[in-house]
Each structure stands twice: as C-alpha cells, then as structure tokens.
Amino acid sequence: MAGFFKKIFSFGRKEVVEERVDETAPLPPIKWDALEALKPEAEQAEPESPPVTPVPPPAVEAAPTPEPAPEKPKPEPAPAIPPAPEPVIPSEPEPLPGPKPEEEPQPAPGTPEPPAPEEVPVPPAEPEPTPGPAPEPKPQEVPPPAPSEPDIVPSRPEPQPEPAPVEVPTPPSEVPAQTPTPPEIPPSTPSPAQPTSEVSAAPHPPAGTFSPYGDGEKERAPAPTPPSPRPSRGEGKGEGQRQPVEDSAPPPETSTEIPPPIRQPAPIATQPVRAEIAPEPEAVPAPPTPTPSAGKVTVAKKVEQRAEPQKAPEPAPRRSWFQRMRDGLARSSRELSGNIAGVFTKRKLDEDTLQDLEDVLIRADLGVETALRVTDSLASSRYGKDVSDSEVRAVMAAEVEKVLTPVARPLELDLSHKPHVILVVGVNGTGKTTTIGKLAAKLTEGGLSVMLAAGDTFRAAAIEQLKIWGERTKSPVIASKLGADAAGLAYDAFEKAKEAGSDVLIIDTAGRLQNKAELMAELEKIVRVLGKLDPEAPHTVLQTVDATTGQNALSQVEIFRNVAGVNGLVMTKLDGTARGGILVAIAAKHRLPVYFIGVGEQVDDLEPFSASEFARAIAGVA
Numbered sequence: 001m002a003g004f005f006k007k008i009f010s011f012g013r014k015e016v017v018e019e020r021v022d023e024t025a026p027l028p029p030i031k032w033d034a035l036e037a038l039k040p041e042a043e044q045a046e047p048e049s050p051p052v053t054p055v056p057p058p059a060v061e062a063a064p065t066p067e068p069a070p071e072k073p074k075p076e077p078a079p080a081i082p083p084a085p086e087p088v089i090p091s092e093p094e095p096l097p098g099p100k101p102e103e104e105p106q107p108a109p110g111t112p113e114p115p116a117p118e119e120v121p122v123p124p125a126e127p128e129p130t131p132g133p134a135p136e137p138k139p140q141e142v143p144p145p146a147p148s149e150p151d152i153v154p155s156r157p158e159p160q161p162e163p164a165p166v167e168v169p170t171p172p173s174e175v176p177a178q179t180p181t182p183p184e185i186p187p188s189t190p191s192p193a194q195p196t197s198e199v200s201a202a203p204h205p206p207a208g209t210f211s212p213y214g215d216g217e218k219e220r221a222p223a224p225t226p227p228s229p230r231p232s233r234g235e236g237k238g239e240g241q242r243q244p245v246e247d248s249a250p251p252p253e254t255s256t257e258i259p260p261p262i263r264q265p266a267p268i269a270t271q272p273v274r275a276e277i278a279p280e281p282e283a284v285p286a287p288p289t290p291t292p293s294a295g296k297v298t299v300a301k302k303v304e305q306r307a308e309p310q311k312a313p314e315p316a317p318r319r320s321w322f323q324r325m326r327d328g329l330a331r332s333s334r335e336l337s338g339n340i341a342g343v344f345t346k347r348k349l350d351e352d353t354l355q356d357l358e359d360v361l362i363r364a365d366l367g368v369e370t371a372l373r374v375t376d377s378l379a380s381s382r383y384g385k386d387v388s389d390s391e392v393r394a395v396m397a398a399e400v401e402k403v404l405t406p407v408a409r410p411l412e413l414d415l416s417h418k419p420h421v422i423l424v425v426g427v428n429g430t431g432k433t434t435t436i437g438k439l440a441a442k443l444t445e446g447g448l449s450v451m452l453a454a455g456d457t458f459r460a461a462a463i464e465q466l467k468i469w470g471e472r473t474k475s476p477v478i479a480s481k482l483g484a485d486a487a488g489l490a491y492d493a494f495e496k497a498k499e500a501g502s503d504v505l506i507i508d509t510a511g512r513l514q515n516k517a518e519l520m521a522e523l524e525k526i527v528r529v530l531g532k533l534d535p536e537a538p539h540t541v542l543q544t545v546d547a548t549t550g551q552n553a554l555s556q557v558e559i560f561r562n563v564a565g566v567n568g569l570v571m572t573k574l575d576g577t578a579r580g581g582i583l584v585a586i587a588a589k590h591r592l593p594v595y596f597i598g599v600g601e602q603v604d605d606l607e608p609f610s611a612s613e614f615a616r617a618i619a620g621v622a
C-alpha cells in the first residue's frame with residue numbers, strides 16, 4: 001500500500017488521471033481510503049476548475065430568472081452541473097471525437113448561448129479553453145467543460161434534445177462548424193427579414209440574444225432543460241423566424257443578459273451573413289426587368305404604327321357651306337374672270353371694251369340687266385383709263401350684290417295660320433323633296449310642329465323618300481296610294497294639320513316641266529283646293545331652282561310663278577358645278593325672295609342666302 005501511495009505522489013496528477021480513465025469502474029472500491037487522504041491535494045490542485053463549475057450552473061438555471069440571478073443561482077448550478085459531467089457523457093465524446101464535436105458546436109452556440117449571458121461573468125475563465133483546445137482535448141477538460149457549457153448551453157437548451165456529446169465540446173470548435181453548415185440556412189432564409197433583424201440585433205445590446213437567439217431565451221426559461229441542450233441548426237432556424245415575436249415580449253429580461261451573449265454573437269453573426277447571402281441570389285431576378293421595358297416600348301411603337309393608318313381614314317374636315325358654294329361657283333367664276341382678263345389686257349376702257357365686257361357677263365347668265373349695270377358703273381368712273389381685270393371684277397361683285405340684296409330675305413312664317421302652309425314646286429329633280437326635309441329639320445329644331453304631305457303621287461320612291469325625312473325630323477307624314485289625286489291629298493293633309501294644331505304644313509308636289517300644260521293645271525288645282533280651307537293658303541309657295549340649270553331657270557320661275565303663285569325661291573345644288581349667274585338674272589327679273597341655297601345633300605346643307613357672299617364668290621373676289 002505504502003508503495004502504491006508513493007507512486008501516486010511521485011507521478012503526481014498525470015498518473016491519477018490515467019488511472020481514472022482506465023479503471024473508472026474498479027478503482028473506487030480499492031482507493032477510497034487513499035483517496036480520502038489524497039482529496040485535499042487533489043482539491044488543491046483542481047480548486048480552480050471546481051469553483052468555476054459551480055458558478056456557471058446556477059447562472060444557467062437562473063437564466064430564466066431576472067438578471068440578478070448570477071449570484072443567487074449559484075446554489076442551484078451545483079446540482080445541475082454534476083449531471084452533465086456524468087461518466088456516461090465522457091465515454092461518448094471519445095468515440096465521436098472527430099466529426100461530431102464540430103457539428104454539435106453549431107447548434108449549441110446558436111440557440112443556447114443566449115442564456116449564457118447571465119453566466120458570462122463566470123465564464124471569463126472559459127476563453128482559455130476555447131482558443132487552445134481543439135475538439136480533441138475535450139476529454140481532459142471534461143470536468144471544466146461544465147463552465148464552458150453554460151455559455152453554450154443557453155443557446156442549446158431550446159433546441160432539440162440531441163444526446164450527442166455536444167455538451168463537452170468547446171464553443172470554439174462549434175462555432176466554425178456552424179458557419180460551414182449553410183444548408184440549414186435556406187429554410188430560415190425564406191424571409192430576408194431574418195438576416196437583417198439578426199444583424200441589427202448584433203449591434204444592439206439586446207439584439208444579440210433576441211433576433212437570432214432571443215427565442216432561445218424564451219425557450220431557455222421554460223427550457224431549463226439544459227441537460228439535453230443540443231439544439232441543432234434547426235433551432236437557429238426557428239429562432240430566426242420567431243424573432244419578431246420575441247422582440248415584443250421578453251425584451252426586459254434579455255436586456256440584462258445581453259452583454260454576455262455579445263461574445264457568442266460573433267460566431268452567430270456568421271449565420272446571418274449566410275442568410276443575407278441567400279437573398280442576394282433571389283434578388284438576381286431583377287435583371288429581367290430591363291428587358292420588359294424595352295419590349296413594351298417596341299410594342300407601343302407597333303401599335304402606334306397600326307393606329308396611324310386607322311386615323312388616316314378620318315374624313316377631311318367638312319368645308320364650310322360658303323367654301324362649298326364658292327367651289328360650286330368656281331367654274332363660273334373662272335370662266336368669268338378669264339374672259340374679263342382677256343378683254344382688259346393692255347386695253348383702255350372704251351366702247352369696244354365695254355361691249356366685250358357686256359357680252360362676257362351675259363354669257364355668264366347674269367342677264368342683260370345685270371351686265372348693263374356693271375358696264376355702266378365702269379364707264380362712269382373709268383372711261384378712257386386703263387382698267388385691270390381685278391378692278392372690273394370688283395365692280396361686278398358690287399353690282400351683283402346690289403341686285404341680290406333685295407331678294408336675300410329670310411323666310412317668314414305667319415303662325416297666325418294654323419298651319420302655315422308651304423307648297424313646294426319645281427321641275428323634276430330640282431331638289432324639292434330634299435329641300436323639304438332640310439327645312440322640316442330647321443323648323444322642328446326651332447320648336448315648331450311640322451306635318452308633311454306626300455303630294456307627289458306619281459312616284460312611289462318620292463313618297464318613301466318623304467317618309468324617311470318625316471322619321472328623321474319626327475314629323476308626321478300624310479300620304480295616299482300611288483296615283484291618287486294630289487289636290488285631294490293636299491286638302492286632307494291641310495285638314496289633318498289643322499286638327500293636329502301643327503305650326504307648319506309642307507306639301508311636296510310632283511316634279512313637272514313648266515311646258516307641260518296638264519301637269520301645270522294639276523298644280524294650279526292644288527293651290528285652288530287649299531284656298532278653300534284658307535283663302536290665303538298656300539301661304540308660301542317655294543320653287544326649287546337647280547343652280548346648274550342655266551337660262552331655262554328663268555322660264556321655270558316665270559311659269560311656276562304664274563301658275564302656282566311662287567313667292568320664294570331656293571337655289572339648290574350650288575355646291576356642284578353651279579352656274580350662279582342665273583340666280584342674279586332671276587332676281588333681277590322676278591325680284592323673288594331667295595330664302596335659301598342648297599349646298600349639299602345633308603340635312604344641314606340648307607343655308608340662308610347671302611347677297612354679298614354670293615356676289616364675291618361668283619365674281620372671284622376674296
């Protein structure tokens with residue numbers, strides 16, 4: 001025995017350690033006596049580690065409790081520690097020295113560390129083990145690991161209770177392990193916010209524990225189950241997601257503990273970094289954005305190109321009625337201007353020139369009377385002088401205006417007559433029915449009630465045409481069967497208009513040549529029948545004159561005036577190849593009012609007659 005003790009003393013601690021390893025089971029029974037004597041020495045040699053170990057444990061459990069715990073928990077830690085160093089654990093680490101230690105550390109540091117903060121004050125001694133010892137030295141330090149574990153434990157407790165020897169492994173080795181394990185990060189990465197929150201947490205005192213491990217803290221409290229602390233990476237993930245929730249709830253407790261965790265955050269920081277990296281690749285999709293913009297631009301261009309042609313079809317803006325009349329009189333105006341210029345080129349105004357000018361004006365349908373007015377006007381002021389064609393045209397415009405002004409009067413309706421009867425007459429195709437439709441539109445638009453009578457019983461188309469105008473102007477149409485007596489129809493229409501209280505009754509008549517006696521007699525009969533109902537009816541007898549007709553128009557007006565009592569004219573088709581001069585001749589001879597001029601086939605192509613505009617247009621004066 002004595003020799004045995006000597007060996008022990010001589011070899012010192014080394015031998016003792018070896019014996020423990022090899023004879024863990026058998027030694028106890030044999031050496032108890034000696035051990036008792038030796039205990040003081042052993043304790044003296046190990047005093048450093050024991051004091052440290054007791055302290056950390058209390059901190060671990062105290063973690064859940066408020067910050068002050070560090071001192072109070074001391075009693076508790078003692079019991080907690082012993083279980084960790086139990087013989088069973090040391091045995092495990094040995095078999096898994098290489099790879100496991102590394103993996104284990106990862107989870108541990110991540111989650112368990114948060115609780116460590118409380119114990120941190122004690123751990124200062126731990127730093128030593130972390131740097132120097134690699135995963136292998138664990139067995140020797142097994143007793144001390146208790147202190148180191150508390151730091152790590154805090155993070156581990158929450159995590160899954162993996163039995164691995166992680167408890168022993170030193171934090172340093174674990175840290176590196178965590179960093180390398182990126183696969184787990186992706187799951188936590190789902191929300192890029194996590195990385196950011198973690199990062200921010202690091203700088204902030206509480207952050208270290210919260211964002212990433214804050215959850216761990218919460219769990220720590222409930223998870224005093226430090227024994228099974230091996231939260232693996234999974235915990236880290238869960239924590240990352242939980243961060244938002246934790247921030248709101250447990251901030252106070254963590255605040256005190258925060259300082260210690262700061263050390264751990266360092267390794268932890270690596271995780272967040274990974275998380276941030278993960279999102280970056282996601283951000284990569286951004287590049288496609290530029291392409292769409294370009295595509296859109298091209299598409300827009302194509303569309304515009306297609307749209308342009310569609311816009312092209314837009315009908316040119318309709319010319320004004322005056323422009324249309326001017327264009328219609330263009331032929332007459334050009335011929336007249338050209339002839340006038342030919343007469344007065346390098347010639348003074350004398351009898352010959354005046355005679356030549358008179359002939360030109362007569363050929364232009366202006367009539368002898370109007371032609372003489374123009375020549376007389378020129379002779380009175382320019383006789384014997386050089387005269388330009390423009391001066392001649394100006395004089396002509398002035399004289400024509402003088403002739404037309406008296407006849408350019410508006411249509412007046414005597415509504416004391418119910419209805420005011422308007423009889424429309426004229427040669428075939430001069431525009432009677434069309435003019436009736438235009439006029440009805442004007443009257444109805446003015447608020448007058450209008451009734452129409454289809455007095456042209458010779459043509460079915462004429463009846464239908466009038467009905468269409470009636471529909472367009474919302475005017476009732478009185479019609480009879482084809483071939484019926486026009487006078488009888490006119491009479492019936494007049495009665496119906498009276499009964500209806502219409503303001504205006506417009507009666508259409510069949511076109512007829514003024515030299516057809518029978519037809520003109522029928523027209524006379526119509527007028528006579530209407531007079532039976534109202535001696536003054538028809539109150540207005542409008543004759544439509546086709547402006548393209550020429551000299552025959554004078555005859556038409558003369559005969560219709562004599563037979564039907566025409567008291568007003570409508571010059572139609574002045575928008576075509578009109579021969580406007582005839583209107584001047586008619587006005588000069590018959591002095592009949594010209595109420596309107598037709599400048600188109602549309603409903604609004606009926607314009608009041610203007611003497612000055614017509615005169616300037618036909619004379620070619622701007």
Ligand SMILES: Nc1nc2c(ncn2[C@@H]2O[C@H](COP(=O)(O)OP(=O)(O)OP(=O)(O)O)[C@@H](O)[C@H]2O)c(=O)[nH]1
Nearest residue numbers: 428429430431432433434511572573598599600601
């Ligand atoms: N350009 C142009 N055409 C017109 C004008 N007034 C009428 N017309 C056309 O002339 C043609 C004959 O017009 P209508 O109204 O039927 O003539 P109407 O005198 O009633 O004919 P009948 O019943 O046969 O005597 C139609 O094609 C009309 O569209 C006008 O002021 N300008």
